Amino acid sequence: MAxxxxxxxxxxxxxxxxxxxRSEKExxxxxxxKEYAPEEIAAVMERLKEYRYIDDQAFADEWIRTRTATKPxxxxxxxxxxxxKGIGKETIERSLQSYNTEDEQRACDVLCEKLVQKHGTxxxxxxxxxxxxxxxxxxxxxxxxxxxxxxxxxxx
Numbered sequence: 001m002a003x004x005x006x007x008x009x010x011x012x013x014x015x016x017x018x019x020x021x022r023s024e025k026e027x028x029x030x031x032x033x034k035e036y037a038p039e040e041i042a043a044v045m046e047r048l049k050e051y052r053y054i055d056d057q058a059f060a061d062e063w064i065r066t067r068t069a070t071k072p073x074x075x076x077x078x079x080x081x082x083x084x085k086g087i088g089k090e091t092i093e094r095s096l097q098s099y100n101t102e103d104e105q106r107a108c109d110v111l112c113e114k115l116v117q118k119h120g121t122x123x124x125x126x127x128x129x130x131x132x133x134x135x136x137x138x139x140x141x142x143x144x145x146x147x148x149x150x151x152x153x154x155x156x
Contacts, residue, residue: 009036009044014053021059024049025086060087060095068099072107075099077137105145108138112146121150 007015009031016022016030024045031041048054060082067073067081075096082092115132119125126147133143 009034009040010047012036013044013048017048017053021062022054023059023085023087024054024056027054056087056091057094059085060091061098064095064099068103068107072111072136074104074108074133074137074139074142076139080137104138105142108133108142108146109149111136111138112143112150116150 012034013027013031016027022030027048028041028045031044036044045054052058063082063085064078067078078099079092079096082095083089087095112129112133115129116125119128129147130143133146134140138146
């Protein structure tokens with residue numbers, strides 16, 4: 001034979017799963033990009049779900065766990081990230097229940113303290129800290145609570 005044989009759809013899917021868990025949407029898009037037939041993709045997706053290699057709930061739970069373990073991040077950014085990965089609203093809500101408010105506030109406090117040390121406590125610096133906390137997905141109330149605990153803040 002002159003060239004390489006094309007991988008089967010299932011082989012391609014399994015290879016794609018070796019690096020990390022994937023959402024159903026990610027896997028479908030990958031297989032479509034590889035130009036497999038829609039019927040073949042559907043059959044492979046069913047088998048992957050049957051074997052529990054593709055499970056959006058498990059994917060969402062793990063995604064939240066790894067994101068919150070590596071850097072302080074709020075529920076809003078987590079939910080938006082999962083939505084972009086093709087996870088349904090109900091699945092996202094169930095997964096976010098494991099990230100309780102106390103843990104989120106603690107993460108916000110830690111990030112706030114770090115940003116205040118970096119930027120300072122004058123008014124312009126605190127505005128920068130506020131924007132950074134909101135951008136990371138923390139609610140306004142959490143951001144205000146975190147800033148209230150910062151010592152030596154110049155609110156003038």
